[in-house]
Amino acid sequence: MKLRQIKEFVIEKLIFLSGIASILFVVLIFVFLLKEGIAFFREVPAKDFIGGKYWYPISDPERFGILPLILGSLLVTFGAILVSVPVSIACAFYISEVAPVKLKDILKTGIEMLAAIPSVVLGFIGMTTLVPWVKKIFHLPTGLTALSGSIMLGLMAMPTIISISEDAINAVPKSYKEGALALGATRWQAMYRVVIHAALPGIIAASMLGIGRVIGETMAVMMITGNAAVIPQTFLQPVRTLTATIAAEMGETVHGSNHYYSLFAIGIILFVLTFIINITADMFLHRNKK
Amino acid sequence: MKTTTKQKIAFSILFLCTIIVVLPVLFVLGVIIKNGAKGISWQFLTTMPSDGMRQGGIYPAIVGTLYLVSLSIVFSLPVGVMAAIYLNEYAKDNLLTRLIRLAIVNLAGVSSVVYGLFGLALFVTFMKFGVSILSGALTLAIMNLPVIITASREALASVPYSFREVSLSLGLSRWQTIRHSVLPFAIPGILTGAILSLARAAGETAPILFTVAAFYLPNLPVSVFDQAMALPYHLYIISTQIPNISIQTRYATAFVLVGIVFTMNIIAVILRSRLRKKKKW
Amino acid sequence: MVENKGKSQKEKGKSQVKIEVKELNIWFGKVLALKSLNLEIQSNEILGVIGPASSGKTSFLRQLNRLNELEAGFRMEGEVLLDERDICRIKPEHLRKNIGMIFALPQVLPISIYDNVVYGVRMHDGKSKSELDAIVEDSLKASFLWDEVKDRLKEFATKLSGGQQQRLCISRTLAVRPEVILFDEPCSGLDPISTAKVEESMLRLKEQYTIVLVTNNTKQAARVADRTAFFLMGELIEIDKTHKIFTAPQDKRTEDYIQGRFG
Numbered sequence: 001m002k003l004r005q006i007k008e009f010v011i012e013k014l015i016f017l018s019g020i021a022s023i024l025f026v027v028l029i030f031v032f033l034l035k036e037g038i039a040f041f042r043e044v045p046a047k048d049f050i051g052g053k054y055w056y057p058i059s060d061p062e063r064f065g066i067l068p069l070i071l072g073s074l075l076v077t078f079g080a081i082l083v084s085v086p087v088s089i090a091c092a093f094y095i096s097e098v099a100p101v102k103l104k105d106i107l108k109t110g111i112e113m114l115a116a117i118p119s120v121v122l123g124f125i126g127m128t129t130l131v132p133w134v135k136k137i138f139h140l141p142t143g144l145t146a147l148s149g150s151i152m153l154g155l156m157a158m159p160t161i162i163s164i165s166e167d168a169i170n171a172v173p174k175s176y177k178e179g180a181l182a183l184g185a186t187r188w189q190a191m192y193r194v195v196i197h198a199a200l201p202g203i204i205a206a207s208m209l210g211i212g213r214v215i216g217e218t219m220a221v222m223m224i225t226g227n228a229a230v231i232p233q234t235f236l237q238p239v240r241t242l243t244a245t246i247a248a249e250m251g252e253t254v255h256g257s258n259h260y261y262s263l264f265a266i267g268i269i270l271f272v273l274t275f276i277i278n279i280t281a282d283m284f285l286h287r288n289k290k
Numbered sequence: 291m292k293t294t295t296k297q298k299i300a301f302s303i304l305f306l307c308t309i310i311v312v313l314p315v316l317f318v319l320g321v322i323i324k325n326g327a328k329g330i331s332w333q334f335l336t337t338m339p340s341d342g343m344r345q346g347g348i349y350p351a352i353v354g355t356l357y358l359v360s361l362s363i364v365f366s367l368p369v370g371v372m373a374a375i376y377l378n379e380y381a382k383d384n385l386l387t388r389l390i391r392l393a394i395v396n397l398a399g400v401s402s403v404v405y406g407l408f409g410l411a412l413f414v415t416f417m418k419f420g421v422s423i424l425s426g427a428l429t430l431a432i433m434n435l436p437v438i439i440t441a442s443r444e445a446l447a448s449v450p451y452s453f454r455e456v457s458l459s460l461g462l463s464r465w466q467t468i469r470h471s472v473l474p475f476a477i478p479g480i481l482t483g484a485i486l487s488l489a490r491a492a493g494e495t496a497p498i499l500f501t502v503a504a505f506y507l508p509n510l511p512v513s514v515f516d517q518a519m520a521l522p523y524h525l526y527i528i529s530t531q532i533p534n535i536s537i538q539t540r541y542a543t544a545f546v547l548v549g550i551v552f553t554m555n556i557i558a559v560i561l562r563s564r565l566r567k568k569k570k571w
Numbered sequence: 572m573v574e575n576k577g578k579s580q581k582e583k584g585k586s587q588v589k590i591e592v593k594e595l596n597i598w599f600g601k602v603l604a605l606k607s608l609n610l611e612i613q614s615n616e617i618l619g620v621i622g623p624a625s626s627g628k629t630s631f632l633r634q635l636n637r638l639n640e641l642e643a644g645f646r647m648e649g650e651v652l653l654d655e656r657d658i659c660r661i662k663p664e665h666l667r668k669n670i671g672m673i674f675a676l677p678q679v680l681p682i683s684i685y686d687n688v689v690y691g692v693r694m695h696d697g698k699s700k701s702e703l704d705a706i707v708e709d710s711l712k713a714s715f716l717w718d719e720v721k722d723r724l725k726e727f728a729t730k731l732s733g734g735q736q737q738r739l740c741i742s743r744t745l746a747v748r749p750e751v752i753l754f755d756e757p758c759s760g761l762d763p764i765s766t767a768k769v770e771e772s773m774l775r776l777k778e779q780y781t782i783v784l785v786t787n788n789t790k791q792a793a794r795v796a797d798r799t800a801f802f803l804m805g806e807l808i809e810i811d812k813t814h815k816i817f818t819a820p821q822d823k824r825t826e827d828y829i830q831g832r833f834g
Contacts, residue, residue, distance in 0.1 A: 008465045012380075018369045019376025020386070022393035022439070025432050029400065032411040038442035090307035097310075098301050107308060109559075114315045116555050118404075118493025120522045121419045121544050124529045125318050126538070158311050188297035209399070216401025218496040223530055226544075243496075250410070250500050267407040271400060282392065383643065456678045456740075458638060460691030461668030470694065471680060507667050 033271055037264030040064075044258070049265060055240075055261040064262045066269075072146070072239035073215060075232050076225060079150025084157040085207050091158070092165035092203075093193045097155065097191055100117040115159035123223030126152045131224055138236055144226030146233040150218050157210035164209060166286075168202020169195060205284035212277040216270065218243040237238045242266050294444040317503035319548070328537040335546070343506065343528050344535050348543055350510055354423075354518030355550070357511065358502065362429035362434060367484055369431075370438030374480075377439070377444040379454075379468050405433045409501040424514040435495055441483020445476040464469035474508025478565040479540025482558045489554035493547060493553050495522040505531075521547045589614040589751060589781045590635065591652040596832040597630050600644035605628040606805045612751075617782040618771065619796025619813060621789050623828065627805035630704050630787045631755050636670040637663050648747065653751075671744035677736030679728040685727045687739055692745040711743035714772045719736070734765020741772060752776065755785040758791065770795050789829055793817050801825045 010201060041049070044064050052065015095107050097149035162212030172195050196203075207230040226238020227248060245261045295438040337347035373390075381387040409429030419425045449472050457467035495503075511518045525543045528535050590612040597605040605627040612618050620628045633639045635652060637658060651658045658666050666692075679687055688707045692698060698706070707724065710718040716738040720731070728739055737757060744752060754773070773782060773795050786792050792799045793813060796803040798808040803820075809816065809825045820826045 004486060008463060011465055015372045015376045015380065019381065019419035021373055021388055022397055022435065025435065026393045026453075028412060029404070029408045031409055032416070032425045033404070036407075036415075037409045067358075087310050089313045090304045094304035094308045098304055107312060109314045110315050110462060112555070112559075113319070114311070116489060116493075117315075118320060118522055118547060118551060119467050120493070120495045120526050121322070121548055124544050125321060125531060125542065128540075129321060138461065155314055162311065164477060168351055186293045186297045189293065190317070193302075206403045212399045216399070218401065218403040223526070223568070245498055246403045246407060249495055250407070253417075261515070264407055264411070267404050270404050271552055272403055274399045274404075276395055278390065278396050279358055282395045437771065443573060451682060452676070452678045455641075455674065457672075457679065457690070458663075459638060459639070459667055459672040461664045461666075462691060462694050462746065463664050466694050470690070477679065 004189060015280040030271060033264055033268045037196070037261060037268045040258065040261035040265045044262070045204035048261075052267075053231060056280070057262060058252075062258060064258070066242070066245075066266060069231045069240055069242045069245050069266070070269075071231055072229075073243070074239055075146050075151060075235070075239055076149040076221060077211060077214050079146060079235055080153035080157055081211060083154025083206070084149055084210060084214075084217045087154075088158045088161035088210065089165055089203055089207075092162045092169060093196075095162070096169040097195070109160055111159050114155070115163075118215060118236060119156065119219040120153055122156060122222075126220060126224040134236075140236055140252050142226060142238060143235050144224055144238050146232055146239040148237070149225035149241075150235065152224055153214045153217055156217060156220065157214050160213050161206045161210035162207035165199070165203045168199040171202065172198040172217065201284045201287050205281040208277055208281035208284070210235060212274050212281065214237075215244060215277070216274055218247050222247050242270055246270075250290070299450060311398060312344060322541060322545050322548055324374055324542075325538065325541035330541025330545060334542060338508070339506065341438065342445065343524075343532055344539070345457065346523070348524060350381055350507060350545065351519040351521045351524035351543075352546065352550075353510055354502075355492055355521040357423055357518060358520060359488050360428050361423060361514065362430035362491050364562055365428060365431035366434045368521065370435050371480055372483075373435070373439045373441045374466060375473075376444035378443050379464075393441055394436045397432070398440075400433075402433065402490070402494060403499070405429055405497040406499050406501060408432075409497060414501055419495070420515060420516045421500070421504075421517050422504060423502055423511055423518050426498045426520075427495045428516070433494070434491050437487040438483055441486065442476070442480045445479025445483065446472060448479060449475045462527055470528045474528050478561060482562045482565070485554050485558040489551045489558070491552045492554070495520075495526055498523060516570075520551070587614045588612070589629060589651075589654065591655075593652070594648040595631075595634065595649035595651060597627075597634060597639065598640055598646040599630075604805055606636070608807050610800060610807060610810055612781060612783060613798075614781050615777055615779075616797040617777050617784055617795055618642070619792030619799040620671060620783065620802060621787075621792050621799060622778070622783045624787075625804075628785045628802045629755060630805075631802065632672075632755055635753055636667045636672055638645060638672070645676075658711065658810040659707050668747055670750050670751045670753060671749035671794050672753040673737070673749060673755065673757045675759050676778060677733055677740050677760070679731070679736045679739055681727065683725050684728045684731070684739060688742050688746050690743055690798070695747065707742075708748050710746040713741075713745050713776070714738040714741040717741060719790070732765070734761050734768055737761060737769055738772065741769070742778075746777075749780065751781045751783065754786075755780065756786055756788075760788060763783040766791070776812065787830035789817075801828060803828070 039055055049064055050070070051067055051068060052063060053067050054063040054065045054146050055068055056063040060072045095104055099107060130151060130259050131143035133143065134140065134145055135149050175197055176194050180194045186191065222244035225244065227240045228238035229240040232239045246266055250263050253263065267274065292531050304419060307495065334347040338349055340346035377387065377390065406429065408427055412423055413419045413425035413428050453471045454467050454474065457471040496518055502518055503520050504517040505527060505546050507519055525547055528543060583608040584621045588611045592608055592610050597607055608631065620631065631637060639645050653669065657793065685707055687705050687784045688710055692703065692706055708717060711720065716735060719735060728736065731739060758769055761769065768827065770791065773784065776782060784792065784796060796813045798810060799813040799816040801808045801816065803824055809820060816825060817829060820829065
C-alpha cells in the first residue's frame, strides 16, 4: 500500500514535469539563441545589423547587414500569401460547404498528403520542374527566383490554412446558416453573407499560421530562390531569405566567429517573429471559441 | 443575374481553387514515381554510395534516418503522452495551463532551422554531445513534441468522462483511473499521432543540418555519439552540392524518402479509421 | 464475507444512523445547488430521493462519495458524517470504496464481463485468481445476473442488454464490498422488465447495505424506498416514511409534485 502511494506520487510528479516541459523548452530555445547570439550585438549594433544593406560575412572587412535577407524573406512571404491565402480559403469553403461527402474525404486525404511531403522533396521537385518553367516563361537567365520560392511556399502553406479555416467554418453554428436559408437565401448567399463573417477570426488565424510556416520554411526556399543576398527589386530575381542564410552558412562558419554569432542573431529575429505571429493567431482562434 | 446562376459561378470558382490545391500534389507524386521508381533496386537500397555518391546506393542514409527517427520517438513519446495526461486529466483552467498551451502553440510554430540552431547550441555545444545521432534525435524530439501532445490529448479527450467517474466511484485513485480506464482506450489514437510525428521527423532536414547529418560516411554509425547520414539531407546534397549525378539517382532517393514518409502516414490513417469503426462506446 | 458484514451491521440495531448530513451547502461557481441540508440516513434502509430536475438531488448524492469535487467551481460548507466520521477527512479512495455508486446510464467499460466485475477489487489488494473468481460469482449472484452470464464471462460487457449492463454495474460495485450504495436514477434508461429486476435486487441488497436511491420516477420510490425525501430548488422540503409522503404529505409542494402537477 505504502509502495503504491510512493509510486503514484512519483508518477504524478513526472506527469506534472512533462506538462510544464513545453514551457521549459520554449524558454530554453530562447535562452540558448540569446546565449550564442547576444555576443554578436556587442560587435555590431542592432541598428546596423537590421538596417545594413550588405551581407558580406566572410569578406574583409566583414559586413553584417541583414536588410537584404529581411526583404528577401518578406518578398517571398508576400508572394506566397498571394498564392496561397485566397485559394486556400476558397478550397476550405468548397470542402466544408459544397463538396459531397465522398469527395470531401478524398480531397482531405489529398491535402494531408501535401502536408506530408517533406520540404526537401518539394524543393527538389521545384528545382527540376518549376525553376526551368519560370526561366522559360519569363526569359530569365535563371529560374531560381523569388517567384519560384513564392509559388512553392504558397503550396506548402496551403494545408495549414485549409485545415484550420475548415475547422473555423465547421465551428459556425448550423443555425446561422439555416436561418439564412430559411429566409430564402441561396447556399452561396448564406455562405458569403453569414458563414464567412462568423468564421472570420478563425480564417485570419489560419492565414497567420500559414504565414508563420512560410517565414520559417527553410529547405525548399534555399533550393529554389537562388540565394543572392541583394536587396530585391522584383519577383523575377534571385533572393536570399533569413532561414536559407542560416541553413546554408552555418556549416561553413568557424565556431565562435562573428559570422557564427550573426547566424544565431538571425535565429533570434526569426524566433521572435514566429513567436509574435503564433501568439496573435492563437488569440484570434481563442476569440473565435468564445 | 439570377441568384442561382451566381451560386453556380461561385461554386465553380471554389471548385477550381480546390483543383489548384490538389493538382500539384498529384503532379509532384506523379513526377517522383515516374522518374524515381525505375531507379529503385535492391542494390540501390542496400549498398553504400561510391564514386562521390554518383554510384552505389543509399543504404547508410536510410539506416541513419531510421536510427534518428526511432531514437527521437523514445524521447518524445513518453514526455508528450505524459504532458497530454497532465493537460487533459490534471490541469485546472488557470494561468499555468494557459501558459503551457501557448508554449505548445509556439513550439509548433518555431522555424525548423531555428530548431537546428537550438540543437547546435544546447546539445552539440553546451551538453557536449557533439554532432551526433543523440543531438539530432533530441532536437527532432523537441520539435515533434507539439504533434504528439496534441494528438494524445485528443485521444484522451475522446475517452468518455463516465469511464473516469466509474473508476473513481469504485475507490480507485486518480492515477489508477488514468492507467486502467483512460489510457488503454486512448492508446490507438496516441499511436496514430506518434506515427504521424515519426513520418514528419523522417522528412525533416533543417533541424539535423548542424546536429547530426554527415555528407558522407564510409561506415554505418555504431553508437548514438556518432554522426550519421540521413535521407532528406542526402537528397539535399545530391541535388544541390554534387554535380554530374544522374537525375535518376536523385529521383530515386526522393522516391524512397517519400515512400517511407507516406507508408507511415498510410499506417496511421488505417489505424485511425479502424479505430473509428471499432469504437465500442 | 459480504453477508457477515451485513449481519454485523444489522446487529447494531435497526435505527442506527449510517450517514448524517449537517447544514450542507454546495455551490458550483455562483450557483447554490444545495441549501442548508440536514438529514440522516439509517443503516439498512432504502432512502428514496425525489424531486424535479435541478432540485439538488444529484448534487446531494454525489456529495456522499465526493464526486462533486471533480466539478469546476465546486465549493461546500457543512459536514457529512459517515459512521460519525467527517467524510472530508477520509481519503476519497477509501470513502468511495465504502460508498459505491450506480450511475444513470449503465456505465460498463468496454472490457469483458469478468474484468468489469473485478475492475475495482483487482486494484485494491492483491487477490488470487481463485479469490477473484469467487468474488465474481458472489457479486453476479447478488445482482441476479449470474445465471444469464456465467457461461460467457469472457465476452465483451458491451454486448449485454441495457438491463443486464446495469445489473453488471451493481455487481461491480458489490465486488468492492461497500457499506452504502448510491443509485443515481438507475433505471432511467431501462424498460419496465429490466427496471423490475433492478428494483428486485435493490430490495434484496438492503438487507446488507444502506441504499440511497435518487429517482425521477416517483412510483419507483413508492415501490422500493423505506423513507422518501423530496427536494426542490436545492432544498429539502420533506422527508418521511414513504407511505406518509405518498399518502399524507405535510407540504403542499410535495403533494403537487407527487400528483404530477409540475416537474
